[in-house]
Amino acid sequence: xxxxxxxxxxxxxxxxxxxxxxxxxxxxxxxxxxxxxxxxxxxxxxxxxxxxxxxxxxxxxxxxxxxxxxxxxxxxxxxxxxxxxxxxxxxxxxxxxxxxxxxxxxxxxxxxxxxxxxxxxxxxxxxxxxxx
Amino acid sequence: xxxxxxxxxxxxxxxxxxxxxxxxxxxxxxxxxxxxxxxxxxxxxxxxxxxxxxxxxxxxxxxxxxxxxxxxxxxxxxxxxxxxxxxxxxxxxxxxxxxxxxxxxxxxxxxxxxxxxxxxxxxxxxxxxxxxxxxxxxxxxxxxxxxxxxxxxxxxxxxxxxxxxxxxxxxxxxxxxxxxxxxxxxxxxxxxxxxxxxxxxxxxxxxxxxxxxxxxxxxx
Numbered sequence: 204x205x206x207x208x209x210x211x212x213x214x215x216x217x218x219x220x221x222x223x224x225x226x227x228x229x230x231x232x233x234x235x236x237x238x239x240x241x242x243x244x245x246x247x248x249x250x251x252x253x254x255x256x257x258x259x260x261x262x263x264x265x266x267x268x269x270x271x272x273x274x275x276x277x278x279x280x281x282x283x284x285x286x287x288x289x290x291x292x293x294x295x296x297x298x299x300x301x302x303x304x305x306x307x308x309x310x311x312x313x314x315x316x317x318x319x320x321x322x323x324x325x326x327x328x329x330x331x332x333x334x335x
Numbered sequence: 336x337x338x339x340x341x342x343x344x345x346x347x348x349x350x351x352x353x354x355x356x357x358x359x360x361x362x363x364x365x366x367x368x369x370x371x372x373x374x375x376x377x378x379x380x381x382x383x384x385x386x387x388x389x390x391x392x393x394x395x396x397x398x399x400x401x402x403x404x405x406x407x408x409x410x411x412x413x414x415x416x417x418x419x420x421x422x423x424x425x426x427x428x429x430x431x432x433x434x435x436x437x438x439x440x441x442x443x444x445x446x447x448x449x450x451x452x453x454x455x456x457x458x459x460x461x462x463x464x465x466x467x468x469x470x471x472x473x474x475x476x477x478x479x480x481x482x483x484x485x486x487x488x489x490x491x492x493x494x495x496x497x498x499x500x501x502x503x504x505x506x507x508x509x510x511x512x513x514x515x516x517x518x519x520x521x522x523x524x525x526x527x528x529x530x531x532x533x534x535x536x537x538x539x540x541x542x543x544x545x546x547x548x549x550x551x552x553x554x555x
Contacts, residue, residue, distance in 0.1 A: 284415050
């Protein structure tokens with residue numbers, strides 16, 4: 204499958220590496236090319252400098268043929284805007300994003316956006332560890 | 336009207352001032368503590384410090400009873416999310432977002448924002464009006480109808496000067512609504528109206544027919 208990832212932080216770079224390792228075609232975007240240092244030397248995908256909330260950049264990243272789009276930048280609102288562009292403008296079949304703020308995540312889930320809040324997930328995990 | 340404004344920068348500040356003068360009840364949500372304090376000192380207690388994209392902040396300021404919600408921060412994505420939260424969580428009927436990148440206008444509309452204001456586009460339109468040689472000037476977009484009101488000036492040496500409107504091959508969806516002559520006399524045009532050099536013609540047209548309209552009126 205063809206996947207476009209927005210944000211080459213630790214999570215983005217790791218996901219890109221994992222998907223690439225499984226033979227998927229990966230393009231990863233970041234606004235700072237220094238972030239691409241996180242990609243391993245074995246990475247076969249494409250690293251593209253640009254803003255994933257910009258339609259032109261998304262087109263260059265091949266969003267029109269993408270099977271999935273993932274937004275994992277540090278900023279919730281940028282992630283939310285980018286996945287909505289991917290879903291509603293480019294009709295990407297599968298979109299996923301990270302939203303740190305649990306309340307915002309809930310709202311966007313009700314609007315049909317698949318979003319995960321690491322805040323909730325990790326807090327829950329820590330609680331379970333401590334109580335076990 | 337109760338109006339909530341997200342973003343207390345220059346746009347937010349002067350907008351609040353103007354709306355207060357008009358007698359509206361307003362509340363500004365601003366992230367920065369110093370800026371928030373400045374607005375309270377200048378305009379009275381109309382500003383709270385907080386994130387206008389957070390549901391908790393918006394509950395606190397009574398977004399549920401707001402008649403209008405305006406997001407004017409410098410970041411398009413923040414304005415989008417603030418308006419979406421207001422619309423979908425608090426059912427505010429009128430949401431307005433400031434846009435910095437003109438390309439986002441269509442995207443925001445598609446994502447349910449009622450009104451978008453692009454300062455870049457407004458400045459561009461004003462520049463068009465100020466440049467006298469500009470063949471076609473955008474005066475107004477008719478929201479949600481896909482039409483715009485434009486102005487075309489007939490140059491002194493135009494091939495269409497002296498011709499009646501029925502002789503021109505105007506695009507089918509464009510309508511000439513008003514002709515203002517050099518002597519400043521406005522006239523509602525008919526098929527027999529003869530175009531004069533230096534007339535100003537106000538027309539309603541879909542954006543795609545703009546180029547054909549300009550060509551038909553200016554004769555080139």
